[in-house]
Amino acid sequence: MPKDSGIGAATRRREDARFLLGSGLYSDDISFLNQTYAVFVRSEVANGIIKTVDTSKAEKMPGVVTVFTGEDFVDVGGNPAGWLINSRNGEPMKEPKRPVLAHGKVRHVGDAYAAVIAETEQQARDAAEKINADIEELPAVIDMASALCGSNFVHNEIGTNQCYDWGWIEDNREATDNAIKNAHHVTTLELVNNRLVPNAMEPRCSIADYHSANDGYTLYTTSQNPHLTRLLISAFVLGIPENKLTVVSPDVGGGFGSKIYHYGEEALVLAAAKRIKRPVRWTATRSESFMTDAHGRDHVTKIELALDKDNNFLAFRTETMANVGAYLSNFSTVTPTILHGTLMAGNYAVPNVYVNVKTVFTNTAPVDAYRGAGRPEATYSLERVIDKAATELGLDPTNLRRQNFIKSDQFPYVTAAGLNYDVGDYDAVMDRLEHNADLKGFAKRRKKSEAKGKLRGLGINSYIEACGIAPSNLIGTLGARVGLYDAATIRVNATGNISVMVGAHSHGQGHETAFPQIVADLLGVDPRNVEIVHGDTSKIPFGMGTYGSRSLAVCGSAIVKGVEKIISKGKKIAAHMMETTHDKVDFDEGVFSVRGTNKTVSFGDVALKAYIPHDFPIEDIEPGLEETAFYDPQNFTYPAGAYACEVEVDPDTGQVTIESFTAADDFGNIINPMIVEGQVHGGLAQGIGQALLEGCVYDGDGQLISASYMDYTMPRAADLPSFIVDHTVRTPSTDNPLGVKGCGEAGAIGSPPTVVNAVVDALRSADHDITHIDMPLTPERVWAAMNN
């Protein structure tokens, strides 16, 4: 296949046509005759005892069909945590129940304790206002440090606000302590990784349709992984048999992690649809998204870096408090631990790493994985403390990093944090960065800025992440309660075109374009003849969905395996057609041929034959040409890169502007460079948003202050420069057949420390003795740092 459409081609995203023309089909676009509307009644206090919930007035309101309270769900299961983390002392984590609707206690602003189902949304809202709840407000648990030592508990039944106290790797603790004690120099930094609201453009939406005829259900919902959602609802929450529940996630307008998880609203509409035997729908308001979508980040960390007299890294040691919010969301226990602690060696040949994480319940919305999930937190701590060490020791920050990089001839490299990095070339990536960002010309540019009365700073970083979130065998030993393989079914239709049913879910990633490029390339067909089917449990194999930059590395590999099975079966059919044996048949560029002869049959002829098997030796060859493959890798993939950012700071106001941002990433092989570039741009925007703009703020009473766009700052196009990106360094992953690594989160992981390093550099250029400012670097924070 010519490379203008197969692997490596920058073809335009085919899904964009429908998105740009407004003809996508999102959950909220789906509508049923006779449908009803659910509206939730949510707590206005952060912590309170529910004494009574009087629904009698609401039930008599016009249009009301039925009302639910927490009482209705006491006998069903809770929404579980997908990952068991043990404390350092071996005790399992604390797992308080997360009910469909709050019962007994409300635990954060927005915690739903009742729901009204009515003929119209307006009627449901009117009735919801008539629900009379007597909730006794209690003092809120907000600050993590106080939560850990106080006696006011988010969940009284567990008698603590600590979910676990995790050590990684516990056996390395003593060696790390000793390395720090005996080091020539130790740099210490305390920092906050700011809490973020995910802000997917499409709010969550769930619609349940109950089928009385077979006691079955269909749930249309905004999910990144419909099979996982179905499994959670079936096996843990409502007990609906999996074969009676279809979960459909059609077009989904962004997730960034927040739509991985199962939420109570999904269970509520299902239960309601069965009770009233009518479809029940709910779409979040933007306010509900702010209050109830699982938030991201929210770590408070102390990190130490020990160096010897030659500036070699000896050890990293961290102590982190991670906020988990009021309940355990599905991946909330793994995000601050496995996805964070294992990356704490960064790109560096450091012999000692020890990570301690205490995860804390507070009266705030649940916190879970958000674009990057744990890895941005690790990268931020590492890359900030390295910059601080360079400042303290008077070293060039780029050289200090280079000196300590794992070198390209050291791979595979097992780090002190326990991961086995398969390949990489961090120096080569840094070379690209230094060139593209013209680091040599910085001094000149700084002079120019100073002439305008602005301070200019340069920030550098290097990052590594673990992607292709999978290896079931590995994660199983680390506490995962699910497998993280993926799956694809390749159906070659009789007329030779191809439907590919995948376990991954596309909500912005461009799977409908990139996946066909793989299939087309391997089969020698036109990618336009390949269609991707995703997001419907009744159509797709049991895959695990999309997050952790896993779609291509894991599901893409399943597609490769599936296509290999198709080719191997195709060879059997071709052998039969050409009266030879399958071991003598070759396949290349869409043509089957008999080795050493000029006999050929085309892929299309073989496909047709598969479905018109009039003369098949049926005992040797089954009819049809359809194969399913499950793929489970042996290792994560390890994308890595180096970023540079130049900022200007207005010394009068503290306003920071990003003057340039350069990214060099090693993503291994690339299927569609245009999509990769788009993913990097989006990630950078999100990371710069975290660094400069976004901050989710609760006050001491647990009220969400940044509860709308009036107070929560989203990055806008005008806040961002034109990015310079580079993907020419490609060390293919040795672990999957495509040699790909994943690119969805890199930008969000690598950019926050780059920006902060640049701002600190700018301020230091004006002799401000500043080594750190916590994100977001709002004008006021930068001004206050300059004027302490």
Added chain:
Amino acid sequence: MYNFEFKQPKTISDAVNALVSDEAQALGGGQTLIPTMKQRLANPSTLVSLTAISEMKGICKNDDGSISIGGGTTHADVASHSDTFFGLKTLAEKIGDAAVRNRGTIGGSLANNDPAACYPAAALSLGATIVTNSREISADVFFQGMFDTALEEGEIIVSVKFPVPSSSSYQKFVQPASRFAMVGVFLSNFGNETRVAVTGASEGGVFRWSEAEAALNKTFSDNSIKDLSIDHKDMIKDIHASKEYRAHLVKVMTKRAVVSAS
């Protein structure tokens, strides 16, 4: 939103009559009122839209050299009209986004008197006259604190009369999320008199910085205010800025306004 009646009178007097009922409320561009109603925080039983009243729209030059802007004139129209002047034009240009500017009106902005809104600074600095269906109110007495004005129930801002200064400048430091003014300074230089009005900063809403005015009346130069500072005691404190930072910004923005209007 709750249910409401909708009326769209064509004349000011019909609008005034429609507003007689207690629960009726005027609707300008709806850029403040509609979001409030959507969140069920406002509950008017009747909305009286002012958008069909042609006598409340447009901008014209008066014989005394001042300009009058109809109360129903949108921010976009003010930004693009040739009879407006630099300070006012740049102020209107920087309000919200294009959609807000195409709907939002000067009458609505002044009547609402949001402490972070831009127009109150222009009106107070320029010494505007707010013309209603029943009287003329000087800007000096119109603004009575956050979200509070001299308007009576049902009174409509029909137009606003602005004296034209010899130079003017609006310097807005945006609150990063909402992009309203975290501190906005409108400076008007009438040759013999300089007036400096500050929005976004104070708990008491828009105000004039009299010390700066006095200093600038002596010598119109940014140097004149370099030793001044403004008390932060009455400044607004929120998650975006402390009182001290706002007080500091008042001075920085005032300096920039002086430089820009010089």
